[in-house]
Amino acid sequence: xxxxxxxxxxxxxxxxxxxxxxxxxxxxxxxxxxxxxxxxxxxxxxxxxxxxxxxxxxxxxxxxxxxxxxxxxxxxxxxxxxxxxxxxxxxxxxxxxxxxxxxxxxxxxxxxxxxxxxxxxxxxxxxxxxxxxxxxxxxxxxxxxxxxxxxxxxxxxxxxxxxxxxxxxxxxxxxxxxxxxxxxxxxxxxxxxxxxxxxxxxxxxxxxxxxxxxxxxxxxxxxxxxxxxxxxxxxxxxxxxxxxxxxxxxxxxxxxxxxxxxxxxxxxxxxxxxxxxxxxxxxxxxxxxxxxxxxxxxxxxxxxxxxxxxxxxxxxxxxxxxxxxxxxxxxxxxxxxxxxxxxxxxxxxxxxxxxxxx
Amino acid sequence: xxxxxxxxxxxxxxxxxxxxxxxxxxxxxxxxxxxxxxxxxxxxxxxxxxxxxxxxxxxxxxxxxxxxxxxxxxxxxxxxxxxxxxxxxxxxxxxxxxxxxxxxxxxxxxxxxxxxxxxxxxxxxxxxxxxxxxxxxxxxxxxxxxxxxxxxxxxxxxxxxxxxxxxxxxxxxxxxxxxxxxxxxxxxxxxxxxxxxxxxxxxxxxxxxxxxxxxxxxxxxxxxxxxxxxxxxxxxxxxxxxxxxxxxxxxxxxxx
Numbered sequence: 187x188x189x190x191x192x193x194x195x196x197x198x199x200x201x202x203x204x205x206x207x208x209x210x211x212x213x214x215x216x217x218x219x220x221x222x223x224x225x226x227x228x229x230x231x232x233x234x235x236x237x238x239x240x241x242x243x244x245x246x247x248x249x250x251x252x253x254x255x256x257x258x259x260x261x262x263x264x265x266x267x268x269x270x271x272x273x274x275x276x277x278x279x280x281x282x283x284x285x286x287x288x289x290x291x292x293x294x295x296x297x298x299x300x301x302x303x304x305x306x307x308x309x310x311x312x313x314x315x316x317x318x319x320x321x322x323x324x325x326x327x328x329x330x331x332x333x334x335x336x337x338x339x340x341x342x343x344x345x346x347x348x349x350x351x352x353x354x355x356x357x358x359x360x361x362x363x364x365x366x367x368x369x370x371x372x373x374x375x376x377x378x379x380x381x382x383x384x385x386x387x388x389x390x391x392x393x394x395x396x397x398x399x400x401x402x403x404x405x406x407x408x409x410x411x412x413x414x415x416x417x418x419x420x421x422x423x424x425x426x427x428x429x430x431x432x433x434x435x436x437x438x439x440x441x442x443x444x445x446x447x448x449x450x451x452x453x454x455x456x457x458x459x460x461x462x463x464x465x466x467x468x469x470x471x472x473x474x475x476x477x478x479x480x481x482x483x484x485x486x487x488x489x490x491x492x493x494x495x496x497x498x499x500x501x502x503x504x505x506x507x508x509x510x511x512x513x514x515x516x517x518x519x520x521x522x523x524x525x526x527x528x529x530x531x532x533x534x535x536x537x538x539x540x541x542x543x544x
Numbered sequence: 545x546x547x548x549x550x551x552x553x554x555x556x557x558x559x560x561x562x563x564x565x566x567x568x569x570x571x572x573x574x575x576x577x578x579x580x581x582x583x584x585x586x587x588x589x590x591x592x593x594x595x596x597x598x599x600x601x602x603x604x605x606x607x608x609x610x611x612x613x614x615x616x617x618x619x620x621x622x623x624x625x626x627x628x629x630x631x632x633x634x635x636x637x638x639x640x641x642x643x644x645x646x647x648x649x650x651x652x653x654x655x656x657x658x659x660x661x662x663x664x665x666x667x668x669x670x671x672x673x674x675x676x677x678x679x680x681x682x683x684x685x686x687x688x689x690x691x692x693x694x695x696x697x698x699x700x701x702x703x704x705x706x707x708x709x710x711x712x713x714x715x716x717x718x719x720x721x722x723x724x725x726x727x728x729x730x731x732x733x734x735x736x737x738x739x740x741x742x743x744x745x746x747x748x749x750x751x752x753x754x755x756x757x758x759x760x761x762x763x764x765x766x767x768x769x770x771x772x773x774x775x776x777x778x779x780x781x782x783x784x785x786x787x788x789x790x791x792x793x794x795x796x797x798x799x800x
Contacts, residue, residue, distance in 0.1 A: 380661075381661045384660050384661050384663055385657065385660050385661060388655060388659075388660035388667070388671070389649075389650060389653055389655045389660065389670070389671070389674070390655070390656070390657055390660050391660070392639075392643060392646055392647050392650070393647065393650055395636065395638075395639060395643075396636050396639070396647045396650075399636040399637060399638060399639065400634050400635075400636060400637075402598065402634065403630065403634035403635070403636065404636075404647070405597075405598065405617075405618040405619065406596055406597075406598065406618055406622070406627075406628055406630075406634075407622065407627075407647055407648050407650060407651070407710065407711075407713075407714060408618070408619045408622030408623060408627075408648075408650055408651030408714050409619060409647070409650050409651070410617075410619040411618075411619075417657055421657060529638045529639075529694075532638070532694065533638055536696075
């Protein structure tokens, strides 16, 4: 027990050190644009963990998750920009965005309580699109969202009068804003990880697994199916809303384009590829799917030039082709994901052996 | 006169044009083992589902321990003190035996999302109590040796017992068992009979559906017989056994 604890502390300390120096290693070796990609991968980790609560824990297939990201992003954007002339501090705007996203989670959850599987997926997909289309069109008769033009000049996050949006000087070196945001995102990501982990290993988490495995038996064991489903939707949406607010502050500009269906699908793909229901797997999936396309973007052009002497396929197309191919191969070779939970791995092993549920 | 625990009157359950339960009424007294028998398709499981909130009856009345449970939601029914098992075992297959029983404690524990996230002292203590109670129940039904096995890997007899332990975890006053001896060998059936007697002695009333007539006659205090969605007899086993209507409907006309 003491050994296991020591090992655990060691792993945590080592990861903390690696995570703390990561942006400087990456930034020093590859430049600031890669630190920016790191920042984005943290945002996607938050999103993927949020969706994982709904899909991975409770087993409710949600294809419109990006809507909650949009709600969080637009709440921050509207409350902290010249658009309405409001400039609320982030520690008020982000919680409001998160709460509003959770409210929308319940709003989505309520009509779909009786739906499962494919039907649920279709309705949530529609919901995601409705939110995006609403945002796109809420510029007339009263201009709320500024429509397709989006919202510009959104305030960066300010901590104690110090803006994270500016370049800062340290020991005679200047660091771009992406470094400060990295630590901000990291702190909140750790918060979301702890939240997801503790929920999973609690009475609530058990009820979600029970719901996923057999909803009738879960009801017959006294679980209030309606409340436990709505809780999953609300808490998942909450994480999405936080990530949305951060995204808004980080980018300084948001428009409905950022919240299209493909984003929802990417987040779902992160969960599935990483290992549905398993928190480390989901984190791995989110980082992989954020970083891999960028690596391909950076390497495909030069690679073609080196091999063929000219660009045969447009790098942007080739990138998505390879990315798609990698996903197909992954699903064929490891359908349970890169880092599945023990429970899920066994499900897949049983499925392969043709064992049916008892 | 024994104390009435459960009372239903005039229960009607229709599925489209089919009347699955037609004006069924019965009372279960506190502390007894009450048997429900009838030919296949007589409506036994439908009645079970009505009594445990999984089906909404169309008409009738349903009171349990003085509370009105007519058309109540399953979790309300469980909270009031009725727990059940299923004819075709419905365990949480990928959870361990222990976790299955821990799910049964859900209704008797309180920790919410906030408590779980903050991991407050009360949440931690409750979680420990849940686990301790689950162990205790696994020992009670005699399967604590397989506590960490996934439910789907358990033997058939163990799965049946695990379902009973999970139901007991909700602290029921009425335990409803839907064909618990189905598919068991005589040895396992005898053990199960002992377990049911033990549960009853510990103060839990039992409602039992079973095909094994011999088991029912030896175990039940009173028996009701359903046929085509109607109750055709009710009473102590000897009387029911000799009721001509029952013999005709359920046991068939004797040839020997």
